[in-house]
Amino acid sequence: MASKPSIPKGTRDFSPAEVAKRQYIIQTIKVNFEKFGFQPIETPSFENSETLMGKYGEEGDRLIFKILNSGDYLAKANAAHLDAKDSTKLTSSISEKALRYDLTVPFARYVVQHQNEIEFPFKRYQIQPVWRADRPQKGRFREFFQCDADVVGSKSLWQEVELVQLYDTVFTSLGLNGVTVKINNRKILSGIAEVIGASDKLIDFTVALDKLDKIGEDGVKKEMIEKGISEDAIVKVQPLFNFTGSISEKIEKLSQLLATSEEGMKGVEELRFICDKVTDLGLSTAILDLDVTLARGLNYYTGAIFEVAAPKGVAMGSIGGGGRYDDLTSIFGKPDTSGVGISFGLDRIYLVIEELNLFPETVTASSKALFVNYGDAEAFYALQAIKKLRAAGIKVELYPDKAKVGKQFQYADKRNIPFAVVIGGEEMNSNTYSLKNLVSGEQINLDFEGLKQALS
Amino acid sequence: MASKPSIPKGTRDFSPAEVAKRQYIIQTIKVNFEKFGFQPIETPSFENSETLMGKYGEEGDRLIFKILNSGDYLAKANAAHLDAKDSTKLTSSISEKALRYDLTVPFARYVVQHQNEIEFPFKRYQIQPVWRADRPQKGRFREFFQCDADVVGSKSLWQEVELVQLYDTVFTSLGLNGVTVKINNRKILSGIAEVIGASDKLIDFTVALDKLDKIGEDGVKKEMIEKGISEDAIVKVQPLFNFTGSISEKIEKLSQLLATSEEGMKGVEELRFICDKVTDLGLSTAILDLDVTLARGLNYYTGAIFEVAAPKGVAMGSIGGGGRYDDLTSIFGKPDTSGVGISFGLDRIYLVIEELNLFPETVTASSKALFVNYGDAEAFYALQAIKKLRAAGIKVELYPDKAKVGKQFQYADKRNIPFAVVIGGEEMNSNTYSLKNLVSGEQINLDFEGLKQALS
Numbered sequence: 001m002a003s004k005p006s007i008p009k010g011t012r013d014f015s016p017a018e019v020a021k022r023q024y025i026i027q028t029i030k031v032n033f034e035k036f037g038f039q040p041i042e043t044p045s046f047e048n049s050e051t052l053m054g055k056y057g058e059e060g061d062r063l064i065f066k067i068l069n070s071g072d073y074l075a076k077a078n079a080a081h082l083d084a085k086d087s088t089k090l091t092s093s094i095s096e097k098a099l100r101y102d103l104t105v106p107f108a109r110y111v112v113q114h115q116n117e118i119e120f121p122f123k124r125y126q127i128q129p130v131w132r133a134d135r136p137q138k139g140r141f142r143e144f145f146q147c148d149a150d151v152v153g154s155k156s157l158w159q160e161v162e163l164v165q166l167y168d169t170v171f172t173s174l175g176l177n178g179v180t181v182k183i184n185n186r187k188i189l190s191g192i193a194e195v196i197g198a199s200d201k202l203i204d205f206t207v208a209l210d211k212l213d214k215i216g217e218d219g220v221k222k223e224m225i226e227k228g229i230s231e232d233a234i235v236k237v238q239p240l241f242n243f244t245g246s247i248s249e250k251i252e253k254l255s256q257l258l259a260t261s262e263e264g265m266k267g268v269e270e271l272r273f274i275c276d277k278v279t280d281l282g283l284s285t286a287i288l289d290l291d292v293t294l295a296r297g298l299n300y301y302t303g304a305i306f307e308v309a310a311p312k313g314v315a316m317g318s319i320g321g322g323g324r325y326d327d328l329t330s331i332f333g334k335p336d337t338s339g340v341g342i343s344f345g346l347d348r349i350y351l352v353i354e355e356l357n358l359f360p361e362t363v364t365a366s367s368k369a370l371f372v373n374y375g376d377a378e379a380f381y382a383l384q385a386i387k388k389l390r391a392a393g394i395k396v397e398l399y400p401d402k403a404k405v406g407k408q409f410q411y412a413d414k415r416n417i418p419f420a421v422v423i424g425g426e427e428m429n430s431n432t433y434s435l436k437n438l439v440s441g442e443q444i445n446l447d448f449e450g451l452k453q454a455l456s
Numbered sequence: 457m458a459s460k461p462s463i464p465k466g467t468r469d470f471s472p473a474e475v476a477k478r479q480y481i482i483q484t485i486k487v488n489f490e491k492f493g494f495q496p497i498e499t500p501s502f503e504n505s506e507t508l509m510g511k512y513g514e515e516g517d518r519l520i521f522k523i524l525n526s527g528d529y530l531a532k533a534n535a536a537h538l539d540a541k542d543s544t545k546l547t548s549s550i551s552e553k554a555l556r557y558d559l560t561v562p563f564a565r566y567v568v569q570h571q572n573e574i575e576f577p578f579k580r581y582q583i584q585p586v587w588r589a590d591r592p593q594k595g596r597f598r599e600f601f602q603c604d605a606d607v608v609g610s611k612s613l614w615q616e617v618e619l620v621q622l623y624d625t626v627f628t629s630l631g632l633n634g635v636t637v638k639i640n641n642r643k644i645l646s647g648i649a650e651v652i653g654a655s656d657k658l659i660d661f662t663v664a665l666d667k668l669d670k671i672g673e674d675g676v677k678k679e680m681i682e683k684g685i686s687e688d689a690i691v692k693v694q695p696l697f698n699f700t701g702s703i704s705e706k707i708e709k710l711s712q713l714l715a716t717s718e719e720g721m722k723g724v725e726e727l728r729f730i731c732d733k734v735t736d737l738g739l740s741t742a743i744l745d746l747d748v749t750l751a752r753g754l755n756y757y758t759g760a761i762f763e764v765a766a767p768k769g770v771a772m773g774s775i776g777g778g779g780r781y782d783d784l785t786s787i788f789g790k791p792d793t794s795g796v797g798i799s800f801g802l803d804r805i806y807l808v809i810e811e812l813n814l815f816p817e818t819v820t821a822s823s824k825a826l827f828v829n830y831g832d833a834e835a836f837y838a839l840q841a842i843k844k845l846r847a848a849g850i851k852v853e854l855y856p857d858k859a860k861v862g863k864q865f866q867y868a869d870k871r872n873i874p875f876a877v878v879i880g881g882e883e884m885n886s887n888t889y890s891l892k893n894l895v896s897g898e899q900i901n902l903d904f905e906g907l908k909q910a911l912s
Contacts, residue, residue, distance in 0.1 A: 004568075044467030046599075090530065
């Protein structure tokens with residue numbers, strides 16, 4: 001191979017320091033998922049195409065990575081589509097499997113397939129990579145991890161309460177204080193659509209309303225009218241243009257605004273329950289906020305909608321999101337199974353923690369000491385100590401080759417190993433070890449117990 | 457979707473208990489990799505096809521999963537191959553990416569691509585899934601994890617010594633005492649080939665010799681002659697038919713047998729060094745053995761060859777393997793970079809630990825207690841306690857719905873949750889909690905501190 005080796009665009013190699021930092025985040029999420037009673041499952045990287053196709057809309061179908069059938073795949077290819085050179089139509093006859101696009105559809109498939117082994121309500125978490133043939137750009141990759149926690153089999157709103165607490169607990173554990181957990185409810189949005197008399201304009205409405213801070217009330221109204229929302233409708237939702245105050249004040253405003261909408265009032269009641277309980281139980285560092293413009297996954301969620309924003313001052317899209325969906329598993333033949341879940345955006349959380357310099361120094365800690373290699377006799381003497389240190393849980397290593405001591409120190413330095421253990425004839429004769437602090441340069445002579453204590 | 461959902465053959469869903477057990481093994485391997493100074497890297501699930509193709513032989517190329525190009529892939533398809541319906545030749549024009557087949561080739565690609573950021577010797581570990589379009593069978597999957605530790609950039613045999621210690625440490629940590637780490641050396645095999653005067657017959661020779669236990673000396677000799685190995689050659693290697701005794705006795709026999717082969721004697725010296733040092737440093741529970749029939753990956757390894765057999769009495773193929781390869785990165789343009797590494801067979805190790813009943817009970821531990829839900833007031837009272845218990849690191853959960861208490865106890869029971877916390881009006885009035893042991897049925901009334909202590 002003549003050309004320099006490379007990896008496909010949109011994918012990444014992770015260096016030791018990067019893996020360590022990612023693992024730190026994943027481990028923190030995992031520990032807290034389990035503390036909240038969620039159990040891990042794992043599903044295959046690829047699913048039968050029929051499991052995935054048609055679940056994410058036309059755009060989603062296009063972005064799913066398809067796996068070419070093995071062997072003589074053209075033998076079974078649809079001849080008509082092949083002759084017509086119709087790539088889209090040919091695919092299903094030369095590809096039976098596809099890489100998972102998210103963790104939600106495989107989870108729904110898992111629940112239906114294993115429903116007789118599962119105790120409901122089923123609290124599961126799943127932390128695995130997903131793949132999308134999206135155009136790569138800053139912060140958007142073709143392979144990335146999703147970290148999801150969902151409960152299926154119960155409509156209890158206490159779960160929404162606990163999921164807000166879970167967000168608070170995880171971000172607090174990560175030292176990421178002051179995230180905002182935004183909450184809304186699909187039924188509130190339906191209520192607003194009813195009130196403005198145009199459910200097909202709902203997205204345009206929320207998108208415009210979301211710009212209030214930037215373009216002001218007049219700007220928003222202008223945009224709404226341009227999108228075909230009537231002036232009459234805009235007058236009706238006037239309270240949303242001054243939607244400030246505490247959560248309970250906001251809920252009170254919504255309650256007046258949506259008084260005529262049965263579904264809207266149901267949303268108000270749900271919101272009130274969740275926000276009251278969360279407030280009464282208290283959050284450690286997160287801030288709960290009600291955001292009526294929050295409409296992510298509109299076709300998907302049926303109740304609560306969540307989104308998490310990074311602490312103020314950090315320019316970053318949402319670092320988490322989720323909500324209630326009432327009919328996820330019906331696509332696989334199991335109706336009436338309500339679910340609610342949240343997701344953590346690993347890559348963005350990583351960037352935020354990096355930007356705020358919040359990774360603990362110990363995360364990327366390399367070996368504690370490098371044993372310098374002066375030759376086979378010294379190496380053997382070193383490995384006797386190394387064996388005992390490792391048994392005590394201390395990370396240490398031997399430089400494998402007899403090399404100039406300067407080169408070995410330099411190696412330790414570049415690897416961020418803080419100590420070197422120097423062993424020569426003198427140390428071997430006196431059954432001791434010279435421990436050199438590679439930062440201060442200080443060197444002391446110790447017996448094994450002293451060495452062990454110094455490196456503990 | 458009418459049909460029952462399923463997953464592609466050769467892939468697996470992992471239930472919470474299975475994930476927990478797999479994670480226990482992976483975590484044990486990981487901790488010990490790091491204790492020995494190995495650092496984690498991760499590479500993308502798919503590589504550019506040119507990175508993988510041609511690296512595993514013709515059979516390997518066939519077993520690599522190819523990813524269909526996105527969009528109108530037929531527009532760029534090779535017209536001649538398309539017209540000829542030549543699946544094999546067409547592939548490269550409709551597929552540019554492929555799922556990784558192992559971790560070794562991506563590692564070699566990583567080392568070359570990032571050589572300027574890496575400090576050599578580079579001790580890396582990698583625990584990620586790989587995919588092979590193999591015919592699925594018992595214990596062979598199309599998606600499975602590999603757990604590899606390798607060092608590149610040094611020829612020091614101390615690394616082989618440490619890798620044997622690493623096997624010993626990991627398997628001892630897993631409670632898997634008495635595994636046999638078999639060792640051989642590619643140069644010994646070359647020496648034997650020289651002695652029998654037929655290097656093309658080497659595989660036939662080792663395969664036949666490996667059957668000594670089963671078919672006896674005469675049977676083996678008969679098979680060798682059938683395979684075209686001369687009687688004269690067989691006489692020369694007679695010592696291998698009585699290849700017993702301690703490792704040093706075996707090395708002594710080899711040293712006499714291979715006296716005329718320069719390469720063979722080099723292999724003897726390497727083996728002697730590794731075995732002597734391993735023996736002098738001592739192993740905790742593993743047994744080191746010299747096996748001259750060990751020839752895995754013959755075209756690949758250039759020095760030491762390792763394979764690990766499960767403890768006696770467990771019928772299972774090798775649960776680990778590895779060796780020294782002198783020229784791995786040259787395929788990507790970086791010659792003269794010697795490497796040595798070992799791999800752990802996660803799926804088989806899982807089966808062995810399961811068979812020997814060695815998974816610690818705590819591995820699959822679910823929540824410590826389920827708080828019974830009698831209604832919203834009780835649930836709120838419960839969540840106040842739950843919040844504090846979780847902050848203390850105790851896994852507890854609330855049954856989300858108000859349901860019959862029997863149903864809630866049954867749920868806890870099926871989830872293997874050992875305790876239920878019952879909260880009614882009495883408990884709320886007295887600011888206490890009734891803790892029920894779901895195994896013994898015993899129930900006691902406690903204040904919060906008592907509850908916390910009981911669940912710690």
